[in-house]
Amino acid sequence: MAFRLLPWRRPRINVVEMHGLISPRPGAVGMGTIVPLVNRAFASARGRPVVLDIESPGGSPVQSDLIASLIRRRAQEHEVRVYAVIREVGASGGYWLACAADEIHANPMSIVGSIGVRGGGFGFPDMLARFGVERRLYTAGTNKGRLDPFSPEKPEDVAFVQDLLGALHERFKVWVRTRRQGRLKIDEAGLFDGSFMLGERGVEVGLIDGFSDLDVLVRKLGGDKAKARVFRPRRRGLLRRLPGLLIDAFLDAVEERSWWLRLGR
Numbered sequence: 001m002a003f004r005l006l007p008w009r010r011p012r013i014n015v016v017e018m019h020g021l022i023s024p025r026p027g028a029v030g031m032g033t034i035v036p037l038v039n040r041a042f043a044s045a046r047g048r049p050v051v052l053d054i055e056s057p058g059g060s061p062v063q064s065d066l067i068a069s070l071i072r073r074r075a076q077e078h079e080v081r082v083y084a085v086i087r088e089v090g091a092s093g094g095y096w097l098a099c100a101a102d103e104i105h106a107n108p109m110s111i112v113g114s115i116g117v118r119g120g121g122f123g124f125p126d127m128l129a130r131f132g133v134e135r136r137l138y139t140a141g142t143n144k145g146r147l148d149p150f151s152p153e154k155p156e157d158v159a160f161v162q163d164l165l166g167a168l169h170e171r172f173k174v175w176v177r178t179r180r181q182g183r184l185k186i187d188e189a190g191l192f193d194g195s196f197m198l199g200e201r202g203v204e205v206g207l208i209d210g211f212s213d214l215d216v217l218v219r220k221l222g223g224d225k226a227k228a229r230v231f232r233p234r235r236r237g238l239l240r241r242l243p244g245l246l247i248d249a250f251l252d253a254v255e256e257r258s259w260w261l262r263l264g265r
Contacts, residue, residue, distance in 0.1 A: 014048070015051045015231065016037050022060050022063050022064050037231040037233070042077070053087070057111075059092075085105050085106070114194060119165050135151075143160075180206060
């Protein structure tokens with residue numbers, strides 16, 4: 001259904017841009033960045049739909065849940081229908097965000113799904129001895145040193161991590177079942193194993209509702225003359241952003257080399 005305004009005004013459909021890794025870090029897709037955008041988009045929607053523009057491989061499960069829950073609260077408060085458009089990737093945490101929408105659209109070649117949780121890191125238990133370095137670790141609490149990368153891996157620690165991953169996975173599955181109720185078309189075992197798929201397959205199994213891009217969807221919702229009003233994070237100039245970009249690159253490298261737990265491909 002198209003939503004039309006006065007003849008001399010071009011309809012505007014509010015779009016919230018969510019591009020990047022889902023993380024609490026400044027500049028990423030996180031509550032600190034997204035909350036003001038979501039609040040402004042829904043407050044000014046005036047009953048018209050709000051579109052989520054998603055380009056994300058995933059990230060923090062906590063941030064994914066917080067953002068998605070915020071979107072549902074604002075949608076209910078303002079009685080607004082929500083649509084999601086996945087660009088290249090809306091997988092894992094990115095798909096979690098998409099499920100906050102009432103309808104999900106993507107390109108036939110978009111990457112969607114990946115309903116699972118990752119956790120892991122690297123271990124270096126012999127490296128310090130090789131260089132003649134003595135390891136000194138002091139803790140209060142039997143398991144405070146759990147998952148220390150310079151200590152040998154213990155079976156009980158592996159079991160502990162698997163329990164965490166399993167619990168998070170169950171929450172992810174409950175969210176997808178709730179938001180896609182009645183639309184999942186195949187046995188859930190084939191959807192919730194962490195695999196990702198193309199948008200073409202996503203329509204067949206019920207993970208997404210159809211094919212569209214942002215421009216086409218905006219015109220479908222607001223009419224042929226409709227335009228997107230995009231709510232996106234402010235971008236600093238390159239020289240001002242360079243230190244932050246270098247810090248982000250360093251943090252990404254550290255994160256990949258330490259123990260982590262996230263929704264991501």
